[in-house]
Amino acid sequence: MKLRKGKTKSTLDASIDSALLAVEIYNKPRTTFRSEGFITMMIMAWTRLFHAYFNTTIGDKYYYKSKNGRYETVDGEKKSWELATCIKKYGELEDGVERNLNFFIKLRNKIEHRHIEKREVDTLIFGECQSLLFNFESLLIKFFGNTYSINEALVYSLQFSQIRTEQQEKANRSALSKDLSEIMSFVEKYRNTLDENTYNSQEYSIKLIQIPKISNTNRADAAVTFVKWDTLNDEDKAAYEQLNVIIKDKAVKIEAVNVGRLKPSEVVRKVNEMLNGKSITQNLHVVLYKLFRVRPANGADDPFETYADFCLYDEPHNDYVYQEAWVNFLINFMQVTEFEPSELRSKLRNGENLSIDEYCL
Numbered sequence: 001m002k003l004r005k006g007k008t009k010s011t012l013d014a015s016i017d018s019a020l021l022a023v024e025i026y027n028k029p030r031t032t033f034r035s036e037g038f039i040t041m042m043i044m045a046w047t048r049l050f051h052a053y054f055n056t057t058i059g060d061k062y063y064y065k066s067k068n069g070r071y072e073t074v075d076g077e078k079k080s081w082e083l084a085t086c087i088k089k090y091g092e093l094e095d096g097v098e099r100n101l102n103f104f105i106k107l108r109n110k111i112e113h114r115h116i117e118k119r120e121v122d123t124l125i126f127g128e129c130q131s132l133l134f135n136f137e138s139l140l141i142k143f144f145g146n147t148y149s150i151n152e153a154l155v156y157s158l159q160f161s162q163i164r165t166e167q168q169e170k171a172n173r174s175a176l177s178k179d180l181s182e183i184m185s186f187v188e189k190y191r192n193t194l195d196e197n198t199y200n201s202q203e204y205s206i207k208l209i210q211i212p213k214i215s216n217t218n219r220a221d222a223a224v225t226f227v228k229w230d231t232l233n234d235e236d237k238a239a240y241e242q243l244n245v246i247i248k249d250k251a252v253k254i255e256a257v258n259v260g261r262l263k264p265s266e267v268v269r270k271v272n273e274m275l276n277g278k279s280i281t282q283n284l285h286v287v288l289y290k291l292f293r294v295r296p297a298n299g300a301d302d303p304f305e306t307y308a309d310f311c312l313y314d315e316p317h318n319d320y321v322y323q324e325a326w327v328n329f330l331i332n333f334m335q336v337t338e339f340e341p342s343e344l345r346s347k348l349r350n351g352e353n354l355s356i357d358e359y360c361l
Contacts, residue, residue, distance in 0.1 A: 008055045015048035016150060019136055026129070035121045035129075036111045039104050042132050043083055046101065049136065050086035053143045062086070096203030097135045103190055103204075104132055110186055121183055127205035135203055185308030193304075193315040261312065261321035270327045271334070278334050284341050288330060291347060291354045295320050307356065333359045 022041035026034055054062040064072040064079045072079040081089060084105055087098060111121070140148055191199060198204055262270070264285055272279045280288070289295055294307040303313045310326035313319075336359070347354070 007060075008052050011048050011055060012052040012144060012148065015045045015052060016140070016148065018042070018045035018048060019133070019150065023133065035125065036108070038129060039108045039111065042136065043104060043108060045136060047083045047086060049140060049143070050083070050090060051080060054081075054086070054089070056143075062089070093139075094203055096131075096198050096201035097139075099194060099198055100128060100131050100135060100204045103128060106190070107183075107186065110183055121187075124184065124187055130206035131202065131204060134206060182308070185306075186304065189304050189306070189308060189312055192312070261314075261323065262327065263321065267322050267327055267330070271330045274331045275334055280330065280334065281341075284344065285330075287341075287344050287348050288333075291344060291352070292356050293353055294326065294356075310356075329356070329360065 018041050022038045022045060025037040025041060028034075051062055062081045064081065066072055083101065087093060087101060093101070107125070137150055140150070194204065264282060268280055268282055268285050289311065290297075292307070292310075294310045295313070296303060296305050303315075303318075306313055306320070309323060310329065311320050311322050314321050
């Protein structure tokens with residue numbers, strides 16, 4: 001499809017330019033805000049892509065209207081649908097694509113409001129970033145045809161593996177600042193909400209195996225082969241898994257759901273087993289998690305906003321599970337403080353909070 005000059009073409013051009021700028025930001029070696037720059041520009045690219053599509057299908061109607069039928073405005077300009085609304089209005093994205101987009105919408109908000117060393121985040125979410133880009137081009141071609149394909153303008157970024165490893169180790173040694181720890185926890189929690197098929201899909205996160213070629217039969221060949229995991233047969237997957245074990249020099253861990261996570265009743269039981277002369281009840285446990293703000297209130301807009309070291313949201317069951325660290329924290333708190341249950345309940349009624357850092361071991 002060859003678009004003539006007009007709003008659709010200018011919006012689509014802006015979308016493609018945003019995607020190319022996102023890649024440029026990501027691939028610059030000295031970029032220190034790689035993740036937030038890439039995510040911000042890619043969300044702009046996706047939003048404009050949808051706007052261009054809507055402009056060709058429903059016309060100039062992708063704007064918010066108030067109940068009286070008038071357009072909502074921001075600084076005198078009509079307020080257009082943001083990306084989350086575009087996704088809902090379109091309603092035809094594959095689950096992996098939609099999950100990937102929702103991941104970045106939430107992650108952008110968290111990254112933008114924190115001052116963190118982001119290289120650790122860059123490494124952690126590389127697969128999701130690559131899928132965000134691939135999915136964008138796939139939908140771009142679906143909407144407007146191969147004429148607008150941008151894959152020829154893209155190349156794989158060169159990696160300085162030794163430097164990267166050093167940076168990763170440095171970030172790990174720092175035990176991750178509170179802000180960075182919260183970002184990492186969000187990524188882990190979001191991934192834990194995905195079913196196995198979605199998490200393993202290329203639409204949610206690209207999983208490429210990079211294989212350096214020792215020798216080439218054709219010297220014009222690329223020096224590296226990239227293999228898509230989901231295109232391999234079972235025999236090849238087994239071979240690559242074995243290679244992965246050799247490289248890691250340790251056994252591959254198979255993940256299961258909620259292993260080591262505790263229900264509230266189990267938390268209470270474990271705490272009481274270790275306390276001498278004191279005990280907590282289910283009701284007091286509720287008071288304590290509220291005082292220390294380890295999880296949001298029931299019905300909160302974002303149930304995932306937990307203190308991840310202590311508590312995680314279990315989406316399939318719409319409840320919360322607790323970590324062993326929360327048990328240890330409560331044992332220490334009850335042993336070293338003189339608070340009576342009535343005092344703790346009074347603090348909660350008065351809207352007070354307690355600091356986790358003050359009572360950590």
